[in-house]
Amino acid sequence: MVWALKLAALISVVTTISIVVILIRESIPFFREIPIWDFLTGTTWTPNFNPASFGVLPLIGGTLLVAVIAGVTAVVFGLASAIFLSEYAPDKLRRIIKPILEILAGIPTVVYGFFALTFLSPQLQKIFPEMIVFNALSAGLVMGLMIMPMISTLSEDAMLAVPRSLRDGAYALGATKFEVAMKVVVPAALGGIVASFILALSRAIGETMIVTLAAGASPNMTFNPLESIQAMTAYIVQTTLGEAAHGSIQFQTIFAVGMVLFVMTLAMNIVGRIVVARWSEKYE
Amino acid sequence: MSTVTDPIENSSDVRRSRNDRNMGFRRLRDAFFYLLFLSSILVGIGALIVLLTDVFISGFRFLDLDFLRNFPSRHADQSGIRAGLVGSLWVISMTAAFTIPIGVGAAIYLEEFASDNWFKRIIQLNIANLAGVPSIIYGLLGFAVFVTAFGLGRVVLAGALTLTLLVLPIVIIASQEAIKAVPDSFRAGGFALGATRWQVVKTIVLPQAIPGIMSGIILAMSRAIGESAPMIAISALVFLTFSPAGPFDRFTVMPIQIFNWAAEPDHDIRDVAAAGIIVLLVVLLTMNAGAIYIRNKFQKRRD
Numbered sequence: 001m002v003w004a005l006k007l008a009a010l011i012s013v014v015t016t017i018s019i020v021v022i023l024i025r026e027s028i029p030f031f032r033e034i035p036i037w038d039f040l041t042g043t044t045w046t047p048n049f050n051p052a053s054f055g056v057l058p059l060i061g062g063t064l065l066v067a068v069i070a071g072v073t074a075v076v077f078g079l080a081s082a083i084f085l086s087e088y089a090p091d092k093l094r095r096i097i098k099p100i101l102e103i104l105a106g107i108p109t110v111v112y113g114f115f116a117l118t119f120l121s122p123q124l125q126k127i128f129p130e131m132i133v134f135n136a137l138s139a140g141l142v143m144g145l146m147i148m149p150m151i152s153t154l155s156e157d158a159m160l161a162v163p164r165s166l167r168d169g170a171y172a173l174g175a176t177k178f179e180v181a182m183k184v185v186v187p188a189a190l191g192g193i194v195a196s197f198i199l200a201l202s203r204a205i206g207e208t209m210i211v212t213l214a215a216g217a218s219p220n221m222t223f224n225p226l227e228s229i230q231a232m233t234a235y236i237v238q239t240t241l242g243e244a245a246h247g248s249i250q251f252q253t254i255f256a257v258g259m260v261l262f263v264m265t266l267a268m269n270i271v272g273r274i275v276v277a278r279w280s281e282k283y284e
Numbered sequence: 285m286s287t288v289t290d291p292i293e294n295s296s297d298v299r300r301s302r303n304d305r306n307m308g309f310r311r312l313r314d315a316f317f318y319l320l321f322l323s324s325i326l327v328g329i330g331a332l333i334v335l336l337t338d339v340f341i342s343g344f345r346f347l348d349l350d351f352l353r354n355f356p357s358r359h360a361d362q363s364g365i366r367a368g369l370v371g372s373l374w375v376i377s378m379t380a381a382f383t384i385p386i387g388v389g390a391a392i393y394l395e396e397f398a399s400d401n402w403f404k405r406i407i408q409l410n411i412a413n414l415a416g417v418p419s420i421i422y423g424l425l426g427f428a429v430f431v432t433a434f435g436l437g438r439v440v441l442a443g444a445l446t447l448t449l450l451v452l453p454i455v456i457i458a459s460q461e462a463i464k465a466v467p468d469s470f471r472a473g474g475f476a477l478g479a480t481r482w483q484v485v486k487t488i489v490l491p492q493a494i495p496g497i498m499s500g501i502i503l504a505m506s507r508a509i510g511e512s513a514p515m516i517a518i519s520a521l522v523f524l525t526f527s528p529a530g531p532f533d534r535f536t537v538m539p540i541q542i543f544n545w546a547a548e549p550d551h552d553i554r555d556v557a558a559a560g561i562i563v564l565l566v567v568l569l570t571m572n573a574g575a576i577y578i579r580n581k582f583q584k585r586r587d
Contacts, residue, residue, distance in 0.1 A: 001482070005393035008386045012410045012456070015449050019421060022428045080324030088318060100329055106568070108510025110539045111339070111561050114546040118554050119338045145331050152328075178314045199416070206418025208513035209539075213546055233420050233513065240423075240517050246432075258424045262417065269416035 023262060026255035030054075033249055039256060045219035045230075047239075047250050054253065056260060058219035062136070062229030063261075066211055067204040069140025069225055070147060074204075075197050077144070078151030082193075085152070086159035087181045098153075105149040113213030116142035121214065128226055134216030137225035143210050147200040154199065158192020159185050191279030195272045202268035206261065208233035232261045339565075343558025351559055355525040356541060360552035365560050368541035370527035371440070372567070375537055376509050378444035379451065384501060386448070387455030391497075394456070395463040396485050415453035422450045423517025431518060441531040443518045450514060451504035458500020462493040495582045502575035506568050512539035538564045 031039070034054045042055015081101065085094055120138040125131050162185050170180045186193070216228030217238050230238075236254045244250035346360065354364025398404040426446025436442040466489050474484035490497075515537050523544065528535040538560060545557035 002393070002397050005389045005397060008389035009393045009398070009407050009456075011386060011449075012390065012407060012414055012452065015414060015425075015452075016410050018429060019417065019425050022425055023421075026424075026428055077324045077327055080321045081328060084321035084325055088321060097325060097329070100332065101325075104328065104332055106506060106572075107335075108512070108539055108564060108568075110510070110512045110543050110546070111335070111564070114542065114554075114557055114561060115335050115338065117546060118342070118558075119334070145328070148328055176310050176314045178317045179310070181317075202416060206416075206420070208418070208420045209543065212513075213543065233418065236420050236424070237513055237516055240427075240520060255424060255428075258421055262421050265416060265418055266413065269413060273412070 019262065023255055023259040027252060027259055030249060030252035030256045040260075043221055045235075047253050052249070056232075056257060058221045059230060059232045059235055059257060060260065060264075061221050062215070062219065063205055063211075063231040063233070065136045065223065065225065065229060066140045066143060066215055066231055067201055069137060070143035070204040071197065071201045073141055073144025074148040074151050074200055078148040078196075078200075079155055079193065081148070081152040082155035082159060083181050083186070086156045087177065087185060101149045101152060104145065105153075107146075109146065109207060109209040110213070112142050112146050113209040113211075116210055116214035131226040132216075132228055134214060134218075134228045135226055136215050136229045139210050139215035140225065142214065143204050143207055146207070146210070147203050150200045150203060151196045154196030155189065155193045158189035158196070161192070162188040191275055194279065195275040198268055198272035198275065202265045202272065205268070206233065206265045208237055212237045232257050236261075336565075339558045339561050342555045343560070343562045346556050346559035347562055352563070355527075356523055356544075360550070360556050363545075363553070363556045365538060365541055365563055367524045367527045367536050368538040368560070369563065371524075371535040372509055372537040372539075374440045374528050374531075374535060375443045375447060375515075376505055378440065378531060379447040379508050380501070380505055382444060382448040383451055383455055383504060387452050387501070387504075388459050388497060390452075390456045391459030391463055392485060392490075395460055396481065396489065411453045411456055415457065418513075419450055419511055420513040420517065422446055423514030425449065426514060427517045436532075438519050438521070438534055439532050440528050440535045443515055443535060443537070444531070446514055446518055447508045447511060450511065451508050454504040454507060455497075455500050458503065459493070459497045462496025462500065463489060465496060466492045495579045498578050498582070499575050502571055506571055509537075509567065509571070510539060510564065512537075512543050515540055516543070538567075 039054055039056055041057065042053060043057050044053040044055045045058045046053045085097065089097065116138045117133070120142055121131075121133050121135065124135075124138055125133070128137075131137070166184050166188060167180050170184045175183070211231035212234040215231055215234060217230050217234065218228045219230040219235070220227055222229065235257055239250065239254050242250075346363070350362075351364045352369065353366055354362055355367050356365075357363040394404060394407065398407075423446065426442060426449070430436050430442035430445050431438055434442075470488050470492065471484050474488045479487070519534070519536055519540060521534060521536050521540070524534070524536040542557050542560040542564065545553050545560060548554060548557075
């Protein structure tokens with residue numbers, strides 16, 4: 001019977017190998033046509049035009065633009081929430097607020113996409129009249145709302161791990177609560193905080209439905225958040241839904257783009273874990 | 285003669301505290317940041333309230349029994365979520381049927397049987413990495429393996445197998461935590477009575493770990509039922525006017541239908557999307573309430 005359990009555990013290894021094999025095997029025909037260097041450094045992405053151009057940078061740029069907006073939003077509010085929960089909130093209040101924040105993490109992403117497109121974009125258009133409906137800004141802000149609980153939970157865990165004696169030492173020297181939080185607790189928990197940020201950013205890069213619904217389908221090289229962009233994940237979904245025939249070069253692109261996405265998120269997750277392991281202080 | 289400088293006297297913190305004898309300023313700064321941190325949390329909670337209110341107000345007028353009974357239609361007031369609801373229930377029950385034995389089995393192996401060597405470490409590293417892979421990548425995997433290579437086509441079974449791979453890491457990690465939390469003295473007690481490793485796992489460890497395992501499973505299923513991207517890669521169908529009757533039928537799920545409605549420029553159809561979201565959230569809420577109920581029941585018995 002133990003072999004059956006072992007087999008169950010091995011499925012995870014098989015899954016990883018399959019992902020790598022599939023992404024490589026399905027994108028090989030594409031890279032026979034388009035040299036991998038042109039793919040990675042090209043600045044025009046027009047797979048359906050004639051002649052077609054397959055430079056992936058606009059998709060990467062679009063993904064990063066949204067992810068950076070989301071990351072900044074989430075780190076500001078997430079970190080402040082974490083400091084409040086770990087340093088200020090009485091236990092009773094913590095027990096009410098934490099589950100509410102966790103609801104945010106459990107809402108399906110298509111709901112966030114709907115919210116960004118039908119609520120936030122029209123509101124933002126009142127502030128920026130020149131902004132079009134599909135834009136990087138509202139997608140990024142809503143995505144920030146989605147990943148904020150991740151940053152706040154992981155950072156709070158890191159702060160709670162800072163021993164009481166460090167805080168007491170600072171209080172004994174006459175520090176105020178804010179000074180203890182910013183000069184003692186946050187620096188001591190910095191490893192966990194940085195890791196939470198990297199992991200949340202990786203989550204933002206891989207998120208699909210918000211950018212598909214709200215950020216648009218125009219692969220622009222732009223840093224202007226009011227413009228429409230196309231993220232890597234959105235490109236994959238939009239192509240799956242489109243008319244590209246299975247086996248055509250347009251269809252093969254989704255595996256090549258998927259490979260870029262996989263490598264980026266994997267690298268960030270590994271860095272995040274190394275930061276946790278190396279940088280976090282060990283208190284006895 | 286060289287002047288001896290006192291390191292403490294000259295350290296910047298001491299100088300600063302000398303300079304700011306003004307305790308009032310520090311108190312004020314404290315109060316200011318207290319309010320700032322508190323309002324950050326309120327922004328998050330406020331956004332949640334705005335989101336739910338917006339969805340409810342938009343979708344409420346389309347929410348009736350016909351909405352659950354009808355298939356999607358070009359006319360907003362005749363449109364319904366039946367195909368997605370039935371499709372989601374099919375996919376989720378099959379996903380649960382695959383995920384529970386595999387996920388719990390893997391966790392039992394890793395915690396109770398595997399020796400702590402390179403093999404276990406590789407599997408553990410793998411599971412941690414898989415948990416961070418974007419869901420659309422699982423969609424590509426499922427499409428290439430289950431739909432194409434296995435020749436299943438775009439059917440319920442292919443969707444369920446894809447979601448199984450997607451949520452397995454969640455179930456395995458949660459089950460491992462639950463099993464780890466069972467104190468070693470319990471196992472030792474079992475062994476002292478002459479029980480085998482299997483008997484200890486079956487009669488002592490698992491019953492203790494079940495509440496934790498259950499919440500992991502429900503969490504994973506909640507994640508699975510809300511997944512859109514991989515399901516679009518598998519099913520692709522966004523406009524389906526029949527519901528699946530078996531594992532080899534074509535299907536759609538609630539999130540795909542919501543996505544499709546939300547992407548329409550027509551405002552009435554977008555409100556239909558909101559009605560769909562309400563149904564999806566009610567299903568999620570029911571599942572989570574069930575999880576809490578089950579956990580309480582099991583925990584009471586244990587006390």
